[in-house]
Amino acid sequence: MNEWLTQIAPLLGAEGPLVLVTVAQTLGSTPREAGAAMLVGATQTADTIGGGHLEWEATAIARALLRDGTRLRTVRFSLGASLGQCCGGAVWLLFERIDADSALMWRHRAAAVARGEHLARSVASSDAHSVWSLCPAGRTGTDFSRQPDGHWQFEQHIGEPPFPISIFGAGHVGEALVRVLAPLGAQIAWIDTREDVFPAELPANVRAISTDVPEQAVADAPPGTCFLVLTHSHALDFELCMAIYRRKDFAYFGLIGSDTKRARFEHRFIERGIAAERLEELTCPIGIAGIQSKSPQSIAIGVAAQLLQLRETRLLLQHASQHAASALADIHCKSTGSPR
Structure with missing residues (x-):
């Protein structure tokens, strides 16, 4: 499910610095959902953001970042003929450098998520790197906001739904x-x-x-x-x-x-x-x-x-229930004039 999370520590040991490539946002038909991620090292990769030319391009960009030392970057891809894809949608990918000396920390995070905890991530275009924190199991998902001036912010909650x-x-x-x-x-x-x-x-x-x-x-x-x-x-x-x-x-x-x-x-x-x-x-x-x-x-x-x-089936029902509750809350707020 989050294979990259279990692979990051051993790959850091084998490859040195890596780039974590995350699907920050999707529009229309795309090969993977927002939150999907892969790791790119100098010679190896782990997990997938959907394969095909998109992944080939993402890998090339990630390795260029490893060479020039860039720590954060977002890139939008249109999944059409120009990219050799036929999905027809678009994805925003977030590239972030992960330093080799953080392997022990990533082992701890992976083990915590395996035990049922969640990993929260927050990063903005003005930051040097993501802020990661462990938290009790809760919601999962991503939120990617973009401003006309180019500023962006990304938040992610990583974890497995109770199973x-x-x-x-x-x-x-x-x-x-x-x-x-x-x-x-x-x-x-x-x-x-x-x-x-x-x-x-x-x-x-x-x-x-x-x-x-x-x-x-x-x-x-x-x-x-x-x-x-x-x-x-x-x-x-x-x-x-x-x-x-x-x-x-x-x-x-x-x-x-x-x-x-x-x-x-x-x-x-x-x-x-x-x-x-x-x-x-x-x-x-x-x-x-x-x-x-x-x-x-x-x-x-x-x-x-x-x-x-x-x-x-249970996740679909849960999401439907959450959307229904959110819609009812919006209706209540509009009818009463109270803030959400």
Whole structure:
């Protein structure tokens, strides 16, 4: 999601000074959204602002800035035939030099964002560099304002929207899921009753939990968690499902298995007092339809696609709600004459 943020420290170590290229503003159809970024070093790049001729031109400009020492610059690109692009829109790119001695600071920032914090950025044309600060999770997005005299100001909030996932089971499918979901910005709790099954090294946004009472991890999960149950034991799977059913604030509840396993579990759920209308809250089999392969990697990709669909839908609804609230506030202010 923000790959450049995790790559900036190692690339500073390998390349020396870099240029952070950020899409400050977009107009019409563009290959990437405002806030997308890439890093450009003397010989290497990381992440992308959309590829094609736009990225080639941006890379050339960034390397020229590295040579001449310029620290800040904005450039407008029209994405038409003259640039070899067919999007038809326009983008404003912000170029900023990042010094090599800031690698440790960037490691700290990347780790904080992986834990769920947000990184705020503010910079104007009159500044020498951006002011960066860590803050609690909140809104994400950018704001780029331009004045007729050429003065501009850019503000950005970098972070992943809450995407908590609890994965029960550290077998082959669980490991494949972690490998696929971790780069997508999920905050993953990976739970198993066995102590020696987790890899020695895990991404910063993955927390391994070895416990004799995995049901407690269900109770401890934050609201809106996506639960995935795929342990080595059908009996444990069932008890975890019962623990999840005791909550009513989860975003997704998936159980690995076949239609036959689902039917057997549903019969037992009803025997244990689960209302029939709640059975549809369970997703089993897991993953998007149409993928027949049973390999752990294929299952993981299908489940990741299913969770991303869910996440995108929730974000769209959230944005629609925010826009509606803002519009109502504007109407109220106009009707009462009060300031916003």
